[in-house]
Amino acid sequence: MSTTTTRDTTILNLDNSIDKKGAFVRKDSSFRNLITKDDPVFKPELDRYHLFISLACPWAHRTLIARNLKGLQHVIGLTVVDWSLGGDGWKFSERDGCTLDPFFGFAGIKEYYFKADPQYSGRFTVPVLWDKKTNTIVNNESSIIIRIFNSAFNDFAKNPELNLYPDHLAKEIDEINDYTYEYINNGVYRTGFAKSQEAYEEGYYKLFEGLDKIEERLSKSRYLVGSTFTEADIRLFTTLIRFDAAYHGNFKCNRNQLKEFPNLSNYTRELYQMDIIKQTVDFKHIKSGYYSARHVNPNGIIPVGPNLSYLDIPHTRK
Numbered sequence: 001m002s003t004t005t006t007r008d009t010t011i012l013n014l015d016n017s018i019d020k021k022g023a024f025v026r027k028d029s030s031f032r033n034l035i036t037k038d039d040p041v042f043k044p045e046l047d048r049y050h051l052f053i054s055l056a057c058p059w060a061h062r063t064l065i066a067r068n069l070k071g072l073q074h075v076i077g078l079t080v081v082d083w084s085l086g087g088d089g090w091k092f093s094e095r096d097g098c099t100l101d102p103f104f105g106f107a108g109i110k111e112y113y114f115k116a117d118p119q120y121s122g123r124f125t126v127p128v129l130w131d132k133k134t135n136t137i138v139n140n141e142s143s144i145i146i147r148i149f150n151s152a153f154n155d156f157a158k159n160p161e162l163n164l165y166p167d168h169l170a171k172e173i174d175e176i177n178d179y180t181y182e183y184i185n186n187g188v189y190r191t192g193f194a195k196s197q198e199a200y201e202e203g204y205y206k207l208f209e210g211l212d213k214i215e216e217r218l219s220k221s222r223y224l225v226g227s228t229f230t231e232a233d234i235r236l237f238t239t240l241i242r243f244d245a246a247y248h249g250n251f252k253c254n255r256n257q258l259k260e261f262p263n264l265s266n267y268t269r270e271l272y273q274m275d276i277i278k279q280t281v282d283f284k285h286i287k288s289g290y291y292s293a294r295h296v297n298p299n300g301i302i303p304v305g306p307n308l309s310y311l312d313i314p315h316t317r318k
Contacts (some may be wrong), residue, residue, distance in 0.1 A: 183210025
């Protein structure tokens with residue numbers, strides 16, 4: 001197991017993630033192994049690996065989109081945890097669209113972490129990419145899992161020609177990923193999880209500075225990196241598709257709704273209207289997951305709105 005860490009997290013778990021001024025600080029993920037033909041342990045094989053996700057969680061949602069776009073549904077198994085994140089982490093259930101643990105009868109993801117490492121002391125996050133052969137976690141960092149799915153299983157993939165991280169665009173993809181992570185992907189959490197007015201306003205203004213910049217960028221190009229659809233678009237999309245449903249209200253990211261940004265909303269509609277992506281979006285899980293977080297929404301009331309029908313208006317991106 002690699003002990004190198006990076007920056008993934010569960011959807012709503014704050015555990016010791018607030019600094020002295022009340023600002024949310026994202027903690028690091030723990031498992032960062034790769035799957036390659038040359039790896040001594042983790043080699044690409046059919047039906048060896050299994051993906052655990054929450055449909056509520058934007059970080060886990062990224063990996064599901066990449067898996068399905070590449071046509072790996074028959075290669076990588078899938079389990080969806082319950083949308084509600086309790087103090088003990090993600091649980092398995094049979095609520096709508098959720099599934100029980102398929103291998104050990106575990107109650108939740110926490111038990112997979114301890115099976116992989118009995119001395120584990122980190123966070124119990126999704127996504128989890130599990131190896132059924134060695135009974136361990138390969139990786140729990142969404143940004144790396146996306147790249148594993150992009151290239152490691154091309155011998156089995158139904159869409160091996162799709163390259164979400166082409167070499168000639170790698171530098172630009174990395175740069176825009178860093179920006180959207182800092183200002184938008186993590187920006188909504190820094191705003192929504194703030195425990196002081198100062199921290200909230202800092203997160204709020206930085207978030208909308210980022211959204212304004214990407215709005216302008218998308219006025220000049222179809223996707224984040226020119227005319228090529230890449231992993232950068234997947235990483236941004238999973239935040240944007242949750243914006244009006246969760247972040248605008250529950251996280252107080254309320255200067256504008258997404259639908260009020262002409263280019264961002266048109267761009268989001270294009271991606272959402274791709275059938276294979278649309279099939280991965282579950283607004284019941286998204287709204288139930290975010291609004292059931294009692295430290296943000298004490299009464300746990302899930303709003304009936306907002307009206308998201310604008311997402312089905314035909315886009316005009318080209």
